[in-house]
Amino acid sequence: MTAPQAVVLEDVVFAWPGADAPCLDVPELCIAAGESVFLHGPSGSGKSTLLSLIGGVLSPQQGRVAVLDTELTALRMRARDAFRADHIGFIFQLFNLVPYLSALDNILLPCRFAPSRAARIDGAPTDEARRLAARLDLHEALLARPAAQLSVGQQQRVAAARALIGRPGLIVADEPTSALDADRQQGFVDLLLGECAASGASLLFVSHDERLATHFARQVALPEINRAGAGEDER
Numbered sequence: 001m002t003a004p005q006a007v008v009l010e011d012v013v014f015a016w017p018g019a020d021a022p023c024l025d026v027p028e029l030c031i032a033a034g035e036s037v038f039l040h041g042p043s044g045s046g047k048s049t050l051l052s053l054i055g056g057v058l059s060p061q062q063g064r065v066a067v068l069d070t071e072l073t074a075l076r077m078r079a080r081d082a083f084r085a086d087h088i089g090f091i092f093q094l095f096n097l098v099p100y101l102s103a104l105d106n107i108l109l110p111c112r113f114a115p116s117r118a119a120r121i122d123g124a125p126t127d128e129a130r131r132l133a134a135r136l137d138l139h140e141a142l143l144a145r146p147a148a149q150l151s152v153g154q155q156q157r158v159a160a161a162r163a164l165i166g167r168p169g170l171i172v173a174d175e176p177t178s179a180l181d182a183d184r185q186q187g188f189v190d191l192l193l194g195e196c197a198a199s200g201a202s203l204l205f206v207s208h209d210e211r212l213a214t215h216f217a218r219q220v221a222l223p224e225i226n227r228a229g230a231g232e233d234e235r
């Protein structure tokens with residue numbers, strides 16, 4: 001019997017509108033359920049584009065993208081948006097917090113927009129938000145503060161708690177440590193891995209910083225799986 005897969009890409013070809021060549025041409029990429037994968041590659045190699053395909057923000061011109069047993073490539077945009085809100089926790093490079101909302105309300109946002117995220121929580125979503133915040137070393141006093149008044153490291157942990165609330169099956173993190181110093185980067189990666197392991201989520205973590213790779217069960221170099229060979233290698 002084959003292991004359950006969180007992500008399956010098969011013969012995926014994606015070109016940006018107006019481009020004369022594909023940005024991505026990926027014969028195969030699989031991430032097993034519960035697996036943590038470190039995806040790296042030089043600037044411009046297509047890491048963020050690949051995450052947008054896995055998140056259903058973009059759809060490829062050819063090939064198949066399946067996430068948590070759902071064929072994203074068979075869905076229309078609105079259904080992909082709903083699927084993403086329900087099942088994928090995203091942590092963005094610049095965190096994308098709502099600056100005037102409190103840290104607590106930022107963490108709770110997915111529960112407001114995706115009913116299944118709230119439904120998967122035993123008990124009150126607010127209690128779960130506080131539990132995640134405490135696990136991520138965000139003290140109670142910080143939770144009432146508007147996100148704009150938090151340090152970069154605190155904002156990053158709020159973004160992680162927001163991605164994790166309601167136990168999405170897949171966490172996708174796009175360079176979430178780039179604003180932190182080396183010690184804090186390592187600490188954050190360990191916290192995130194621990195929380196994903198506790199909830200059974202798969203983690204796809206993207207960075208160009210290969211020093212973080214050793215924390216992960218598997219490493220994937222985007223240029224090696226991409227026949228299109230994009231990338232400027234400027235770093």
Ligand SMILES: Nc1ncnc2c1ncn2[C@@H]1O[C@H](COP(=O)(O)OP(=O)(O)OP(=O)(O)O)[C@@H](O)[C@H]1O
Nearest residue numbers: 016023041042043044045046047048049050208230
């Ligand atoms: N919205 C867009 N429209 C057209 N081309 C784009 C768009 N976004 C990205 N690209 C192009 O697609 C290629 C891959 O970009 P992408 O942002 O996926 O790379 P990346 O590996 O995430 O880079 P970085 O590490 O610098 O964030 C680049 O050549 C980029 O110029």
